[in-house]
Amino acid sequence: MVTIHDVARLAGVSESTVSRVLNGNPHVDGATREKVQAAVAELDYTPRSYARMMKGKPSDSVALIISDVSNPFFASLTRGVEDVVQREGYSLVLGNADRGEAKQRQYLDRILSSGIRGMIIAPAQNTLTDLKRLAKDGVSLVIVDWRYPLPYADNVYVDSVDGSRQLANHLIGMGHRRIGVITGPHGDVTAEDRVTGYRLALGEADLSQDEELIRFGHFTTDSGYEECLHLLTLDPRPTAILTANNRLAAGAHHAIVNSGLSIPRDISLVSFDDVPFVPTLASDLTVLAQPDYEMGKVAAELLLERMHGSRPGKDRREVVLPGRLMPRASSARPTTAADVAAG
Amino acid sequence: MVTIHDVARLAGVSESTVSRVLNGNPHVDGATREKVQAAVAELDYTPRSYARMMKGKPSDSVALIISDVSNPFFASLTRGVEDVVQREGYSLVLGNADRGEAKQRQYLDRILSSGIRGMIIAPAQNTLTDLKRLAKDGVSLVIVDWRYPLPYADNVYVDSVDGSRQLANHLIGMGHRRIGVITGPHGDVTAEDRVTGYRLALGEADLSQDEELIRFGHFTTDSGYEECLHLLTLDPRPTAILTANNRLAAGAHHAIVNSGLSIPRDISLVSFDDVPFVPTLASDLTVLAQPDYEMGKVAAELLLERMHGSRPGKDRREVVLPGRLMPRASSARPTTAADVAAG
DNA sequence: CAATGGCATGGAAACGATTTCACATCCGGA
DNA sequence: TCCGGATGTGAAATCGTTTCCATGCCATTG
Numbered sequence: 001m002v003t004i005h006d007v008a009r010l011a012g013v014s015e016s017t018v019s020r021v022l023n024g025n026p027h028v029d030g031a032t033r034e035k036v037q038a039a040v041a042e043l044d045y046t047p048r049s050y051a052r053m054m055k056g057k058p059s060d061s062v063a064l065i066i067s068d069v070s071n072p073f074f075a076s077l078t079r080g081v082e083d084v085v086q087r088e089g090y091s092l093v094l095g096n097a098d099r100g101e102a103k104q105r106q107y108l109d110r111i112l113s114s115g116i117r118g119m120i121i122a123p124a125q126n127t128l129t130d131l132k133r134l135a136k137d138g139v140s141l142v143i144v145d146w147r148y149p150l151p152y153a154d155n156v157y158v159d160s161v162d163g164s165r166q167l168a169n170h171l172i173g174m175g176h177r178r179i180g181v182i183t184g185p186h187g188d189v190t191a192e193d194r195v196t197g198y199r200l201a202l203g204e205a206d207l208s209q210d211e212e213l214i215r216f217g218h219f220t221t222d223s224g225y226e227e228c229l230h231l232l233t234l235d236p237r238p239t240a241i242l243t244a245n246n247r248l249a250a251g252a253h254h255a256i257v258n259s260g261l262s263i264p265r266d267i268s269l270v271s272f273d274d275v276p277f278v279p280t281l282a283s284d285l286t287v288l289a290q291p292d293y294e295m296g297k298v299a300a301e302l303l304l305e306r307m308h309g310s311r312p313g314k315d316r317r318e319v320v321l322p323g324r325l326m327p328r329a330s331s332a333r334p335t336t337a338a339d340v341a342a343g
Numbered sequence: 344m345v346t347i348h349d350v351a352r353l354a355g356v357s358e359s360t361v362s363r364v365l366n367g368n369p370h371v372d373g374a375t376r377e378k379v380q381a382a383v384a385e386l387d388y389t390p391r392s393y394a395r396m397m398k399g400k401p402s403d404s405v406a407l408i409i410s411d412v413s414n415p416f417f418a419s420l421t422r423g424v425e426d427v428v429q430r431e432g433y434s435l436v437l438g439n440a441d442r443g444e445a446k447q448r449q450y451l452d453r454i455l456s457s458g459i460r461g462m463i464i465a466p467a468q469n470t471l472t473d474l475k476r477l478a479k480d481g482v483s484l485v486i487v488d489w490r491y492p493l494p495y496a497d498n499v500y501v502d503s504v505d506g507s508r509q510l511a512n513h514l515i516g517m518g519h520r521r522i523g524v525i526t527g528p529h530g531d532v533t534a535e536d537r538v539t540g541y542r543l544a545l546g547e548a549d550l551s552q553d554e555e556l557i558r559f560g561h562f563t564t565d566s567g568y569e570e571c572l573h574l575l576t577l578d579p580r581p582t583a584i585l586t587a588n589n590r591l592a593a594g595a596h597h598a599i600v601n602s603g604l605s606i607p608r609d610i611s612l613v614s615f616d617d618v619p620f621v622p623t624l625a626s627d628l629t630v631l632a633q634p635d636y637e638m639g640k641v642a643a644e645l646l647l648e649r650m651h652g653s654r655p656g657k658d659r660r661e662v663v664l665p666g667r668l669m670p671r672a673s674s675a676r677p678t679t680a681a682d683v684a685a686g
Numbered sequence: 687c688a689a690t691g692g693c694a695t696g697g698a699a700a701c702g703a704t705t706t707c708a709c710a711t712c713c714g715g716a
Numbered sequence: 717t718c719c720g721g722a723t724g725t726g727a728a729a730t731c732g733t734t735t736c737c738a739t740g741c742c743a744t745t746g
Binding site for chain 1 (some may be wrong): 702703704
Binding site (some may be wrong): 001002044046047048049050051054059060061068069070072075076078079082083086092094095096103106108109110112113114117124132137184293 | 374387389390391392393394396397402404411412415418419420421425428429434435436438439445449450452453455456457458476480497531625636
């Protein structure tokens with residue numbers, strides 16, 4: 001491998017001078033500069049970034065830790081991040097933590113040891129101390145996907161309260177009065193927020209709030225299936241179901257179909273996340289689409305701002321992006337007694 | 344930041360000894376080892392990986408260069424790669440090169456300067472010399488997505504010839520005799536291979552090969568639209584169209600619908616790639632699905648094998664994965680004169 | 687008991703770049 | 717003419733870690 005030494009020898013100057021040329025130091029004679037540049041080109045020399053880091057130059061990578069790139073939401077977010085950071089000359093280190101704390105900790109350790117100075121993360125639960133540690137070591141942080149009030153970090157997320165309110169309003173507007181909700185675990189900010197929006201919509205429409213219609217589970221397909229089965233046994237059965245993410249929607253869809261019911265004739269189904277986890281659902285499901293690419297883009301911009309120190313560390317930014325309701329075939333007016341009589 | 348020096352001081356030993364403990368060198372007394380480990384834990388010390396690289400230790404990152412993560416095919420491939428490399432203790436550096444040579448070269452330069460020893464790449468056109476340069480510098484290479492006969496690199500791809508043969512056979516089996524093809528540019532291996540499979544299927548069925556049914560364009564939605572419009576003007580019009588990738592399919596779909604024709608009644612549409620570029624298409628399009636995750640997994644395994652030197656550099660591996668035909672609603676028996684009379 | 691060898695450990699060099707410091711030269715102004 | 721400052725350059729120190737080499741000790745052996 002060719003080093004700065006080889007370049008210096010070929011150009012007939014010292015290593016210091018080569019370094020100066022490479023770093024745009026003005027105290028170099030024009031002729032010397034050209035000799036050095038010629039030698040660099042000749043030898044196809046690129047400085048090793050890890051050697052520069054030894055002298056305190058910051059890393060040229062930033063990290064992105066998400067739960068799963070193969071989830072189209074995160075794939076698009078990733079692309080948004082990458083477009084911005086690559087434009088500014090950074091490389092992107094990607095980690096899929098699957099919302100697991102242990103796996104996430106592995107990544108964080110590796111980030112620390114690799115000298116990376118900035119990270120965007122969709123964090124797992126209970127990782128406050130891990131994140132604090134990073135922040136203490138001077139790593140710039142932007143948290144995405146959730147509302148996550150960490151004082152050292154910026155935060156970009158979609159308004160879950162407003163989003164589920166939109167979804168619920170959509171159903172209420174169609175005439176639904178008995179709407180089931182399936183969400184994530186108790187204590188999960190997102191899971192709770194999405195219920196809050198639902199309650200808000202119900203309150204605004206002066207509808208009664210029946211607690212048995214609200215099911216807390218886990219953001220998984222299996223959980224969506226089970227909780228939905230439970231909702232379907234209620235009497236009277238809800239005429240619509242709102243799921244708090246795409247996996248829950250996939251499970252719920254499965255449960256509804258398995259129960260011999262038809263969407264949207266017997267029951268309407270709407271969900272957060274515009275994600276084709278079940279291909280058959282993709283084109284039909286009424287969803288609240290999240291601005292995925294945009295979220296990555298904004299997060300990356302905030303991150304670089306922080307890393308370049310153009311904003312005091314205490315100035316915490318919180319960007320709340322709006323979701324967009326995409327009404328599709330899975331939601332319709334509820335079938336009323338009159339309809340049944342007519343049908 | 345805490346360094347090995349701090350650990351040494353706290354443990355009351357030399358830096359050499361700390362290093363030995365960290366690297367599992369057996370020539371360390373049990374008691375000393377424990378003292379060191381205690382100090383490491385106490386100070387929460389992690390060695391800087393860039394400092395170790397200075398002494399010739401290999402990088403703990405590998406690179407993955409693809410055209411676009413937000414393409415679900417690549418997203419899933421990425422996940423496959425990441426799962427394998429992370430399990431083996433590596434980090435993944437991701438680059439989206441958009442099939443652009445310039446952007447790709449940027450990434451390759453950065454890889455070189457960062458000391459990364461292994462890369463998986465879905466290369467842009469005309470990048471042979473760039474890749475050779477990497478190989479010359481000792482970077483292990485695995486090429487994915489294409490058949491790409493670079494002597495220094497392993498290669499994992501889906502059998503395009505067989506895949507398009509399957510698609511064409513599917514149509515022929517349904518009774519289609521006049522099948523249009525829209526593919527990528529002349530000279531593109533994949534574009535050509537996908538036509539080859541089509542020709543093969545036609546030949547095997549003793550069908551005449553009409554050259555005007557074969558359209559070379561660019562792997563873009565716009566190109567799919569234009570070329571499809573052209574095919575629709577032919578007389579007699581083809582009863583089915585085979586597109587060589589998902590973007591072409593999206594364009595062709597648009598063209599067909601815009602022309603007032605209906606799928607599959609007036610014309611069947613089948614395509615390579617199981618990718619919902621147009622959501623409405625996702626659940627209906629007959630496709631040849633590529634084993635995306637698997638491809639990433641296999642590529643990563645080959646890469647690590649190479650990097651760990653468990654296989655001589657001259658032993659080039661080529662893995663050809665089979666595609667899977669997914670018959671769906673967009674393909675059907677052609678409407679015959681009899682049908683028209685009946686209808 | 688002296689020589690030998692293995693073992694635990696520390697000191698110092700080395701990796702490839704940047705940066706500080708020192709030195710020489712040159713210029714303009716007093 | 718002499719001095720101060722700017723300018724161009726090289727030598728040397730430095731970053732954090734690994735590794736080679738040297739050293740001292742203890743146990744074994746003849």
